[in-house]
Amino acid sequence: MSESSSRQRIVVIGGGYAGALAAVRLAGRARRRAAVTLLDPRPELVQRLRLHQLATGGRVRSFDLARLTGRRVENVRGRATAVDPERGSVVVERGGRTAEVPFDQVVIAVGSTVDLAAVPGVAEHAHSLADPAAALRLREALATLPGGARVAVCGAGFTGIEAVSEIAGARPDLRVSLHSAGRVGRGLSGRGGEELRRRLARLGVELVEEEAVSAVAAGALVLAGGAELAVDLTVWCGGFAARPLARDSGLPVDSRGLLAVDATLRSVAHGNVIGAGDAAAIPSFPNGARYRMTCQAGMPSGAHAADTALAALRGEDPSPFDFGYIHQPLSLGRRDGLIQWVDRADRPKEKVLVGRRAALYKELVTRSAVPSIRWERRLPGALRWPSAGATPGTRRKLENSLARDRASQ
Numbered sequence: 001m002s003e004s005s006s007r008q009r010i011v012v013i014g015g016g017y018a019g020a021l022a023a024v025r026l027a028g029r030a031r032r033r034a035a036v037t038l039l040d041p042r043p044e045l046v047q048r049l050r051l052h053q054l055a056t057g058g059r060v061r062s063f064d065l066a067r068l069t070g071r072r073v074e075n076v077r078g079r080a081t082a083v084d085p086e087r088g089s090v091v092v093e094r095g096g097r098t099a100e101v102p103f104d105q106v107v108i109a110v111g112s113t114v115d116l117a118a119v120p121g122v123a124e125h126a127h128s129l130a131d132p133a134a135a136l137r138l139r140e141a142l143a144t145l146p147g148g149a150r151v152a153v154c155g156a157g158f159t160g161i162e163a164v165s166e167i168a169g170a171r172p173d174l175r176v177s178l179h180s181a182g183r184v185g186r187g188l189s190g191r192g193g194e195e196l197r198r199r200l201a202r203l204g205v206e207l208v209e210e211e212a213v214s215a216v217a218a219g220a221l222v223l224a225g226g227a228e229l230a231v232d233l234t235v236w237c238g239g240f241a242a243r244p245l246a247r248d249s250g251l252p253v254d255s256r257g258l259l260a261v262d263a264t265l266r267s268v269a270h271g272n273v274i275g276a277g278d279a280a281a282i283p284s285f286p287n288g289a290r291y292r293m294t295c296q297a298g299m300p301s302g303a304h305a306a307d308t309a310l311a312a313l314r315g316e317d318p319s320p321f322d323f324g325y326i327h328q329p330l331s332l333g334r335r336d337g338l339i340q341w342v343d344r345a346d347r348p349k350e351k352v353l354v355g356r357r358a359a360l361y362k363e364l365v366t367r368s369a370v371p372s373i374r375w376e377r378r379l380p381g382a383l384r385w386p387s388a389g390a391t392p393g394t395r396r397k398l399e400n401s402l403a404r405d406r407a408s409q
């Protein structure tokens with residue numbers, strides 16, 4: 001048997017922050033025992049963290065995936081359309097042709113997208129930050145707007161807040177509003193919420209709160225109460241949605257369509273399928289908090305997915321993913337920011353950091369994502385992350401949930 005046929009084949013689907021990290025960690029740690037393939041339709045890592053900057057005229061550096069992940073990872077261009085865990089194969093589509101890529105283990109890290117079906121008219125009449133092409137279309141549309149034009153950003157999650165601030169900062173001549181079904185700043189501390197509102201007001205952002213948008217039309221927003229609001233441009237930031245790969249493959253998914261995984265990040269139904277990043281429904285951690293779709297948790301989950309695959313390769317039991325949050329960093333334009341400190345379960349502390357230092361902090365956090373992948377490639381196993389701070393009691397809960405998952409398989 002040749003060396004390559006005795007190596008385990010591990011395919012990572014999705015070369016975003018989580019998938020690229022999983023691939024380099026796996027290739028570096030498994031060395032000759034695994035052949036690692038990274039599958040993505042794009043040749044470059046998409047810096048989703050910077051799409052709002054791209055949309056407002058910022059220069060965003062791109063990173064070639066093959067160079068970033070290095071020679072130990074085989075990069076394959078193509079979109080996975082189905083995963084068959086029993087046969088151990090991924091169907092890959094590229095340029096109208098399909099091929100099968102075999103695997104012994106697969107990591108699904110296809111990320112998420114913007115929910116353009118959330119309300120009627122979004123897909124037809126709104127811009128979004130779904131991907132670089134969408135961000136560039138928004139950039140062009142913003143550039144053609146005359147002073148005084150009205151821009152509505154719908155959705156006041158972190159993406160909506162960052163997008164509206166960036167637009168208002170880059171184009172102070174526009175009338176910019178932020179639309180939210182609830183209060184703006186939910187999830188922040190009292191002080192965090194106040195600071196946010198003050199800073200958005202300083203940027204000239206009008207807040208339209210506790211009034212859901214029920215439809216987007218050409219040149220107008222329809223509000224839940226029935227009122228129509230004339231707008232020149234709408235940006236939809238109404239939340240992230242699952243990509244269809246796991247559901248279309250018949251793999252168990254949660255109510256949002258995310259791959260259902262156990263505490264070790266393996267599919268609840270198939271030991272050779274592992275989830276990472278936004279694509280995985282990571283079980284709530286012992287204190288009950290749910291993971292947000294973030295790079296903050298996504299990159300550690302990519303690293304942990306690699307460790308879970310490695311454990312299987314070595315015939316060992318994988319360990320539960322143990323991650324704790326430390327902050328919710330928000331950029332508010334290029335010169336302002338708000339860092340909400342949180343406990344490990346993502347609950348806000350009263351303390352926040354604001355202003356230029358917060359903007360710099362956020363920039364450093366964003367800038368650290370790609371170097372983390374590079375470091376992991378050079379020093380496999382280097383990435384460390386804060387733990388959930390599990391006490392012996394909460395650790396026992398984690399282990400019990402793991403045992404339950406195993407028993408139900």
Ligand SMILES: Cc1cc2nc3c(=O)[nH]c(=O)nc-3n(C[C@H](O)[C@H](O)[C@H](O)COP(=O)(O)OP(=O)(O)OC[C@H]3O[C@@H](n4cnc5c(N)ncnc54)[C@H](O)[C@@H]3O)c2cc1C
Nearest residue numbers: 014015016017018048079080110111277278293294295296
């Ligand atoms: C404007 C904006 C600002 C954000 N700011 C922050 C922030 O400040 N902090 C933070 O922590 N998070 C932030 N996020 C969220 C963060 O970007 C995501 O949580 C993160 O990108 C998830 O990483 P991922 O690797 O799981 O997925 P992604 O980064 O989405 O990568 C998924 C990859 O999978 C590929 N792919 C998709 N489908 C397939 C397929 N079928 N076959 C093969 N490949 C496929 C895609 O091409 C992509 O390369 C922000 C998001 C946006 C849009």
